[in-house]
Amino acid sequence: MTSPFASKLGTNYCPLDDEVPEIRALLVEPLSRLKRIDDQIADLQKAIDELAQERESVRAFVDSHNELISPFRRLPLDIIQEIFVACLPTHRNCVMSAVEAPTLLGRICSSWRGISLTTPRLWSRLHIVELSRLGVADARVETTKAWLGRSGKCPLSISFQGCPDIPVPPGAISNDAIIPFTPRWQSITLCASSVVLETLSSITEDDVPLLQKLMISQHFGTGFTLPLPTFALLRAPRLIDFTFGGGHANIRNLPIQWENLTHLSLTSYNDSLTCPIALQLLVRCSQLQLCSFNFSQQDTLSLVDGAGRTIELPFLHSLYISSVGLPVNGIGNMLRRLSLIGLRHLHLRGELDIGLENLFVANLLAFLGVSLCFESLKIDTANSTTSSLTELLLGLPSSTTRLHIGGTLSWRLAHANGILNVILYDDVITVLTPTPQNPGSCPALQELHIARCMSLSDEALLRFIKARMTAVHPTLRKVVIKFSREMQVDIAQDIQPLSDDGRLEVITTYAQPPQPRAVGSFSPWHGLPDAPELADWAPMDDF
DSSP states (O other): OOOTTGGGTTSOOOOOTTHHHHHHHHTHHHHHHHHHHHHHHHHHHHHHHHHHHHHHHHHHHHHHHHHHTOGGGGSOHHHHHHHHHHTSOSSSOOOSOTTSTTGGGGGSOHHHHHHHHTOGGGGSEEEEEOOSSHHHHHHHHHHHHHHHHTTTTOOEEEEEEOOSSOOSSTTHHIIIIIGGGGGGEEEEEEEEOHHHHGGGTTOOGGGOTTOOEEEEEEOTTSOSOOOGGGOGGGGOTTOOEEEEESSOOOGGGOOOOGGGOSEEEEEOSSTTOOHHHHHHHHHHOTTOSEEEEEEOOTTTTTOOOTTSOOEEOTTOOEEEEEEEEEEOHHHHHHHHTEEOTTOOEEEEEEEOOTTOHHHHHHHHHHHHTTOSSOOEEEEEEESOOHHHHHHHHHHSOTTOOEEEEEOOOOHHHHHHTSOOOBOOOHHHHHTTSOOSSOOOSOTTOOEEEEEEEOSOOHHHHHHHHHHHHTSSSOOOOEEEEEESSOOSSOOHHHHHHHHHTTSOEEEEEOOOOOOOOOTTOOOTTTTSTTOOOGGGOOOOTTO
16 A cells, blocks of 8 residues: 555654645545455454364363373382382482472372372381470371371381471480381481480380481570480380480490491580591491591591501491581591501591691502492592692502592681682693603592682693693593682683583583672662662663
């Protein structure tokens, strides 16, 4: 359609008085045509709506019959139950929540609800959080009893998180809901006050014939008078995994059958655990496979005679020793007393005494020298020096495949500096960088992790990666570096070809530079909860 006013369309032109009738006459035919088109659209839309309604009716008929022949409906009951069990979390016990299995499974349909309620394995694991309010606590007791009551004869895994406040009533859940099921306890985790834990003192070893795993931890500030040496529960005949944290209990006098333990984890906030005591316990734990000690006493860490009797633990494959905020040099003497030919994983965490770090490394390497299948070392230490780290890397077993180097933030350094960075210069990582003449330390290295790194350069990291990946038999698969500095050289393009073919995964993170803020700048949204960042708006200088 043509119009004599085409040049005026889309402008601010105001028609003259004699042009208005001309424009109205010009629109008579288009308006009539527009009405005819709208009527046609309405007729077609009505036909479409009728077809859509008919389609929905046919679709409902088809869907309802397809449901009858659904493959899931034809699954045997035992297969459905296995699928339901696979829906449970694997890294922890189930929680009392309708947003995850097993409770969620019972909210899909009545059939699923019936299956879930009659599948005991779905209800054999439970995490309980004790509440202090009386009415809610009573409801939690009833829910716990109902939950565990559905578990049939299955062995039970229960984790109990007590209330830090005085529970009302004290120990209600443990007394009324947990203790009645002691014959089926298999794994029990208890984190509660001594008031609640004392409710378990009446349990004997005969009451827990299936108990294999026991973890006991007391709340701070709730009293440390728990008489663990009198707990007959600790004499459970099948107990092989024991974890204890906190309290003044004399660990050496605990009535545990130490010779049966395969997993042991002890944390002390007082003098109940020292290096000499740890060695005395290890002598009694001949079947140990995994061991974790968390020390906290500075004066007692050095009271170990490195020339004493050698303790052989042939089955121990994983060892974790931590001395948070206190020197770990005494642990070096402790390690020299151990002979772990099957050790595969070692994690050390703590602060080194300045001037003694090389002696600690020497003791550590002598300890690792007898391990025939060592795989991974994770070391988080404060006060490490370039020479000590270099000596450590040069002396590691050639079978080492994973290496994690971090810096532990000690209590003293936390107050002094706030942040602790790993002293890892280019010279240190050069030890791991192979050359045509030297294969470098740890020739079988597959993973390298470095945390809180300030001094390592991007160029040295790139040289390490390229040298490892161009070796005759490259083994490197993953590199994770967390820099506490800004990026200096972007090496992403250089290592991208190695990542694209799936041979190597490289993750590097850098500290972000502080964002400058213009002097005198302000935001008109200042003080409002939805205020945008300054970069998101432009000031209206000509307002």
